[in-house]
Amino acid sequence: MWQYEKKLQYPVKIKNPNPKYAQIIITQYGGPDGELGASMRYLTQRYSQPYNEVKGMLTDIGTEELAHMEMICAMVHQLTRDLTPEQIKESGFAPYFVDHTLGVYPVAASGYPWTATYIQSKGDTLADLHEDLAAEQKARVTYDNLLRLIDDPDIKDPLKFLRAREIVHYQRFGEAQPTRWNDYGGAADKTA
Amino acid sequence: MNDKARLKRQIYELDFALHELVLFLDSHPTNRRAMELMGEYREKRAKLIADYEKRYGKYIVTVNDVPMSGKWEWLDSPWPWDTDFMEG
Numbered sequence: 001m002w003q004y005e006k007k008l009q010y011p012v013k014i015k016n017p018n019p020k021y022a023q024i025i026i027t028q029y030g031g032p033d034g035e036l037g038a039s040m041r042y043l044t045q046r047y048s049q050p051y052n053e054v055k056g057m058l059t060d061i062g063t064e065e066l067a068h069m070e071m072i073c074a075m076v077h078q079l080t081r082d083l084t085p086e087q088i089k090e091s092g093f094a095p096y097f098v099d100h101t102l103g104v105y106p107v108a109a110s111g112y113p114w115t116a117t118y119i120q121s122k123g124d125t126l127a128d129l130h131e132d133l134a135a136e137q138k139a140r141v142t143y144d145n146l147l148r149l150i151d152d153p154d155i156k157d158p159l160k161f162l163r164a165r166e167i168v169h170y171q172r173f174g175e176a177q178p179t180r181w182n183d184y185g186g187a188a189d190k191t192a
Numbered sequence: 193m194n195d196k197a198r199l200k201r202q203i204y205e206l207d208f209a210l211h212e213l214v215l216f217l218d219s220h221p222t223n224r225r226a227m228e229l230m231g232e233y234r235e236k237r238a239k240l241i242a243d244y245e246k247r248y249g250k251y252i253v254t255v256n257d258v259p260m261s262g263k264w265e266w267l268d269s270p271w272p273w274d275t276d277f278m279e280g
Contacts, residue, residue: 003254003255003256004254004255005253005254006252006253006254006266006269006271006272007200007204007207007253007272007277008272008273008277009204009207009208009211010204010208011201011204011277011278012273013275013277013278014275015275053218053219053221056218057215057218057219060211060214060215060218061215064211064215070272070273073273074272074273077273078273078275168212168215169215172215172216172218172219175219175220176219
């Protein structure tokens with residue numbers, strides 16, 4: 001089970017609403033390499049996972065991804081507050097607005113709703129871990145792309161934090177013994 | 193950022209450092225240095241929370257932190273996605 005902590009993993013405080021940015025950032029909620037998929041991917045892969053070390057990683061990283069999802073949703077929410085009808089029309093936000101008003105709904109930047117086809121649970125340790133390594137890199141590229149397109153420091157700051165987390169998770173999954181093909185005995189850091 | 197927000201941020205920084213150690217220990221379960229650091233950060237966090245509670249009252253982050261006196265305080269402070277969350 002889970003227990004909610006009433007805080008964000010890293011604070012989000014955006015002074016200037018901007019529905020254009022909201023429409024691209026939302027892809028890290030409901031897009032193909034977003035945080036909702038990341039969380040569901042890892043938490044779902046746990047059940048057939050034979051290694052305790054990997055069960056731990058999938059649980060703890062999958063849980064952190066839920067916190068990232070909350071940060072992205074906070075960003076989308078803050079970027080779409082206090083909008084005038086003119087801003088909604090001019091920013092291209094009208095199609096989203098008619099379907100969801102200011103509700104935060106998991107869609108990709110392209111508008112496609114989130115789907116379980118973005119994730120895989122193959123029941124094979126190597127296949128699942130390699131899916132996870134690839135997923136972290138794809139999420140990192142998505143953050144790179146967002147950082148290329150956005151120039152507000154209030155938005156860039158939490159995005160940079162989230163980008164760095166993709167790299168750390170990639171590192172941790174890569175350290176899992178089943179992905180270390182030359183060493184299946186003892187702890188990953190047995191020389192430390 | 194006001195003093196309360198600064199103190200909250202310091203607690204969150206330690207929460208983050210502790211979480212980083214959790215992930216590291218998942219792949220390095222026998223690493224003594226990581227275990228030592230975890231103990232150190234847990235102590236620092238407890239001290240910061242004591243400091244917070246002296247100044248601002250009960251530090252509430254989970255439902256189990258809510259004091260059983262009079263009112264259900266879980267709902268009182270801003271929510272994490274509100275722009276005034278850190279100051280509230």
